[in-house]
Amino acid sequence: MQTYTLEEVAKHATEESLWIVIDAKVYDITDFVDAHPGSNVVLTHRDVAGKDCTDQFYNLHRHEVLTRYSTLQIGTVQGQRATVKSPEAGDIRYIPYGEPTYLKPEIFASPYFTSGHIEFQKRLRKFLVEEVLPEAMEKEDSGELISKELMLRMGDVKLNHMRLGPGKHLHGALIFDYLKGEDFDVFHELIVHYEIGRLGTRAFQDGLLVGMVIGLPPLFLHAKDEIRDRVIDEVLSGRETLCLAMTEPFAGSDVAGIQTEAVLSDDGQYFEVSGVKQWITTSRISRYYSTAVKTKSGLMMLLIDTHFGGVTVQPTKTSYSSTAGTGRVTFDRVRVPVSHMLSEEGKGLKTILANTSHERWLMNCLTIGLARRVCEESLLWAKQRKVFGHHLIDEPVIRARLGRMFAAVESASAWNEAITYQMAKMDLAIKTEYLSGPIALSKYAITRMEFEVADEAVHIWGGRSLTQGGMGRLIETLQRTRAFSSILGGTESILSDLAVRRAIRHTPQDARLRGGHRYMGFTISEIFLISLLLVNAIAVLNEERFLSRIGWSSQHPGQYSQFSDPGYGVGQGQASGESVKVRLVNLISAIRTLLRIPLIAVNILVIAYELVLG
Numbered sequence: 290m291q292t293y294t295l296e297e298v299a300k301h302a303t304e305e306s307l308w309i310v311i312d313a314k315v316y317d318i319t320d321f322v323d324a325h326p327g328s329n330v331v332l333t334h335r336d337v338a339g340k341d342c343t344d345q346f347y348n349l350h351r352h353e354v355l356t357r358y359s360t361l362q363i364g365t366v367q368g369q370r371a372t373v374k375s376p377e378a379g380d381i382r383y384i385p386y387g388e389p390t391y392l393k394p395e396i397f398a399s400p401y402f403t404s405g406h407i408e409f410q411k412r413l414r415k416f417l418v419e420e421v422l423p424e425a426m427e428k429e430d431s432g433e434l435i436s437k438e439l440m441l442r443m444g445d446v447k448l449n450h451m452r453l454g455p456g457k458h459l460h461g462a463l464i465f466d467y468l469k470g471e472d473f474d475v476f477h478e479l480i481v482h483y484e485i486g487r488l489g490t491r492a493f494q495d496g497l498l499v500g501m502v503i504g505l506p507p508l509f510l511h512a513k514d515e516i517r518d519r520v521i522d523e524v525l526s527g528r529e530t531l532c533l534a535m536t537e538p539f540a541g542s543d544v545a546g547i548q549t550e551a552v553l554s555d556d557g558q559y560f561e562v563s564g565v566k567q568w569i570t571t572s573r574i575s576r577y578y579s580t581a582v583k584t585k586s587g588l589m590m591l592l593i594d595t596h597f598g599g600v601t602v603q604p605t606k607t608s609y610s611s612t613a614g615t616g617r618v619t620f621d622r623v624r625v626p627v628s629h630m631l632s633e634e635g636k637g638l639k640t641i642l643a644n645t646s647h648e649r650w651l652m653n654c655l656t657i658g659l660a661r662r663v664c665e666e667s668l669l670w671a672k673q674r675k676v677f678g679h680h681l682i683d684e685p686v687i688r689a690r691l692g693r694m695f696a697a698v699e700s701a702s703a704w705n706e707a708i709t710y711q712m713a714k715m716d717l718a719i720k721t722e723y724l725s726g727p728i729a730l731s732k733y734a735i736t737r738m739e740f741e742v743a744d745e746a747v748h749i750w751g752g753r754s755l756t757q758g759g760m761g762r763l764i765e766t767l768q769r770t771r772a773f774s775s776i777l778g779g780t781e782s783i784l785s786d787l788a789v790r791r792a793i794r795h796t797p798q799d800a801r802l803r804g805g806h807r808y809m810g811f812t813i814s815e816i817f818l819i820s821l822l823l824v825n826a827i828a829v830l831n832e833e834r835f836l837s838r839i840g841w842s843s844q845h846p847g848q849y850s851q852f853s854d855p856g857y858g859v860g861q862g863q864a865s866g867e868s869v870k871v872r873l874v875n876l877i878s879a880i881r882t883l884l885r886i887p888l889i890a891v892n893i894l895v896i897a898y899e900l901v902l903g
């Protein structure tokens with residue numbers, strides 16, 4: 290490319306010939322002025338035309354804009370070097386808190402992630418940025434559904450398989466030409482969801498076959514061989530689509546309240562299913578539905594094929610893009626062969642619970658991916674945006690907001706990774722019993738984190754967080770769609786309640802509050818009670834001796850009658866006024882002594898209780 294001096298550039302400052310310099314590169318924008326989305330006037334301004342306007346540019350644009358319009362570049366500035374590095378698709382540039390620490394292995398050690406995971410992440414990111422993101426951005430705007438080509442392409446590279454987690458369905462595959470399917474573990478899976486979340490296209494993220502991801506696991510575990518192999522192959526290859534049909538107008542998080550009914554035919558060959566399912570993601574592109582139904586013995590999961598007839602889907606318009614394929618599904622007397630059962634009759638809840646935990650965990654990974662991306666964008670924006678003559682990052686209030694965002698996302702991420710580790714170690718039954726609580730609670734905490742990150746980011750980005758497209762695209766997406774994650778897969782209240790009820794179930798029945806440290810075998814509270822007992826006992830024994838020592842005692846030797854002798858004290862040379870005082874003192878003393886006796890009894894009982902049960 291040709292080089293120019295700044296003086297030569299300055300000669301092109303009119304509408305007939307308009308050049309500018311951005312980061313040591315010369316752009317001829319003469320023909321672009323009228324097409325400029327930020328208006329033509331700004332480009333012909335005397336501070337811009339023919340000038341180096343690097344600062345103004347980065348104050349308003351993403352670097353990628355220059356890549357998109359690279360044909361406008363005609364040369365470079367003599368003696369200058371570009372300072373901004375153009376990232377390659379899939380590049381991992383470690384921005385603190387914008388990326389997890391394990392992506393900077395030369396500094397941070399990780400107990401979970403290896404160099405193999407990092408390599409996988411790079412290759413996956415490149416694939417997603419090059420082959421998924423362009424369609425994701427387009428469909429997020431247009432609301433159109435995912436293309437068949439992309440579904441098949443994801444099947445080709447085994448992305449659909451990977452989203453189901455490690456297992457036999459990946460055996461024999463060579464992922465991204467280097468990773469054996471057998472070596473794919475749950476942390477690779479975490480990376481897959483995390484990277485999809487980072488795309489920042491919230492509705493398309495769901496439209497990207499999420500229904501298959503949450504609807505297929507029951508087939509792996511419970512479908513009859515022939516159906517399992519055929520349907521799983523069709524769906525994972527991208528030829529057909531499947532989704533999970535759980536929620537109803539009558540029952541959302543309250544799964545037990547499901548009303549879609551499956552009645553067994555007299556010959557026992559099929560179920561007749563009738564009912565309505567609501568907010569079913571990707572239902573508009575699905576052939577198969579993993580469906581929760583009610584039978585006379587309780588809940589059951591059934592695989593419903595639209596080819597059976599009687600299934601209709603109406604689009605549901607929600608506050609995120611229609612590209613998610615959300616719909617209302619009506620089953621009108623659909624005849625489903627018994628061979629399509631995905632659980633025993635009445636045992637559906639167990640299947641549903643095992644499945645929902647995986648769904649919630651993967652939602653956590655997706656949410657963290659998007660939240661980290663917003664942290665990254667916000668930090669970079671605060672560094673490059675100038676207001677009041679200085680960068681946003683120079684404002685303590687902006688740094689405080691960033692700090693809150695980073696703390697929230699980092700804690701969420703650490704908990705999620707700890708849970709992921711447990712997932713890798715536990716078998717399904719233990720997982721369902723012991724991990725569904727922590728996963729539910731972590732989803733509650735992680736969607737709270739999402740709200741906090743969105744709230745803080747909005748106040749860093751101002752109006753741009755309300756504008757679809759442009760600089761604040763991701764922030765606008767997060768603040769508009771944050772409620773989706775906090776409702777889909779179980780609302781926050783239901784999830785925290787589920788976790789607490791599980792915690793109660795796992796608390797030993799005989800556990801009671803007890804003191805912390807023991808001294809000579811006693812807790813602090815026991816020592817306190819014993820001391821109180823001793824003090825009271827000594828006080829009772831010493832009451833009379835003490836009173837006589839201070840000269841207020843009324844007792845004759847060998848006599849202990851403080852209230853029965855009204856004339857007591859008179860005749861001992863004391864004035865009658867003193868006699869009244871002595872009587873009073875005696876009375877108080879007697880009451881005190883009487884009160885101490887039940888106190889001692891209570892003390893003894895409490896100590897006995899503490900020692901035996903505490």
Ligand code: HEM
Nearest residue numbers: 316326327331337342345346349350351354358361759760
């Ligand atoms: C090669 C040069 C440039 C290109 C290719 C370009 C391209 C764009 C594009 C694509 C947008 C839409 C928003 C986005 O996608 O981020 C935009 C917005 C805008 N541009 Fe430019 N631009 C250039 C130079 C400049 C310069 C030098 C200025 C003024 C100093 C400017 C001022 C603006 C403004 C004010 C907006 C509206 C952005 C907002 O308010 O968020 N542009 N530009």
